[in-house]
Amino acid sequence: MTRDTESGSAPKPAAPADAKTVAKTATKPAKKLSAAETARGIRGGSKPAPKHIHNTPQPKRTTPLTPAELALGWAHSARFFTTAAQLHQLPFNELPEVAFVGRSNAGKSTAINTLAQQRQLAYASKKPGRTQHINLFQLGPMDAPNMLWADLPGYGYAAVERAAKQRWQEVMARYLEQRRSLSGVVQMIDSRHGFTELDKQLLEFVGPRVQTGEVKLLVLLTKADKLNRKESAESLRKAQEVLAELGTDDSDISITLFSALKKLGVGDVAETLQGWAATPEEAAQAADNARAAPREPLTAREAPDEDDEYDMDDPDSRED
Template sequence: MSLLHHSQFFTTVNHFKDLPTANFPEVAFAGRSNAGKSSAINVLCNQKRLAFSSNTPGRTQHINYFTVGRREETYGYLVDLPGYGYAQTPRDVKDHWNRLLSQYLEEHSQIKGLVLMLDIRRGFTDLDRQMVSWFAPLAKPIHVLLTKSDKVTRNIAHQTLFKVKAELKDMAGDWGTAQLFSSSNRVGLEEATEVISNWIMSDPVNAHRLEQPAP
């Protein structure tokens, strides 16, 4: 069983000062509104409604934390960041999100990696590039999930993956990786699970657990 299948909701945060202070590794999930972020978290954790998925873009307006662990032990957190890019979001709310996201990504030392969701039909947008620009200077891994890959042909999917990898290389160097992903037909599920689990379990706080039997 995947380590992520033991995830549970932990807390919701709307201000940087209220972030959890425990020294557990965190994996952040980011992406435009309707890029499939909540659906991806749910399928990775093998749960239907762990992360709230709304038909209304911009509905998720806070940072949501989920614990990863087993037998009452916490190994780390999955962190669902507010979706960005919804045109009808009020300006003051957008400004708050931008400040919160940039401060979280640039200053929160517990982050071990960023999972960035891109709708494969759109590829990189300017807001996605801004997200990478906030994170890349930290020299920590960025893993792009090209979501909804089932919505395009295989040829287009691989062409888009090639382009995204090239652009990510320019922005993040060797810290950036990318893959195809689909929540509806579970394309890329094992690859993404392995990347995220390795980020969590390779953190020093979990070093002693690597020698224990897998759950």
């Protein structure tokens, strides 16, 4: 027993607790918690303890972006520019214009959306041939774009009236043969089926300009994830045989396997297309000329209906 340091006397022993008080305290039931209090961890009306947030620092990237990553960043800048139902409705353009063409079930819209990493840049429909407009998209800086993408209607659809089909074949032929700003064509070919007669017919329209080097050609063998290694090699070989007929000393022709689902070839294609874009000086000059020249009001495209909702996780859910 210790002594009180001030008085020097021993502390008084505590009075014994009343037996009834002890018994009452021992048998007093604990407060029943409500479901909300239990979930929040609150007892007796006390406030919940603040959560401790662990801020784990993200490791800083020490390596520069690859050319493919930079190109994909550029492709992501794609935005709608205008739409046209007739060639004369297309605006005058000094920038490189790249046309995306393909059969209505070759995955054209899927490829455009995958390259741009956007869900509905290019509308895709369950109804082949529904889209009968040429849609233009700008890429690059907002104040000085350096390229246009032209999404042409899918061809070869059987559900469209013959007259409409014939009209659009003529429009596409004239576009490929005469559009002055056309500098490149990206043709989608289903890797499982190869070039069809319609695919070869389209090449005949643009072939002379490809052979002179005026228009570059990039062929994407789409849906390549559905092929094994042997089938992929055979698909490439057959496509190269078809394209060999267009090859000249001046032509610029490329071919690659492509899969929107597995992202096969996506970075390489974006890098190729960025290489076709205008230089910053050319883009700035084109922007100045466009601002100075009067032009017709641009046309807004129609909003997609329920059939045009695109699912990036299921690229084969659409036809165009």
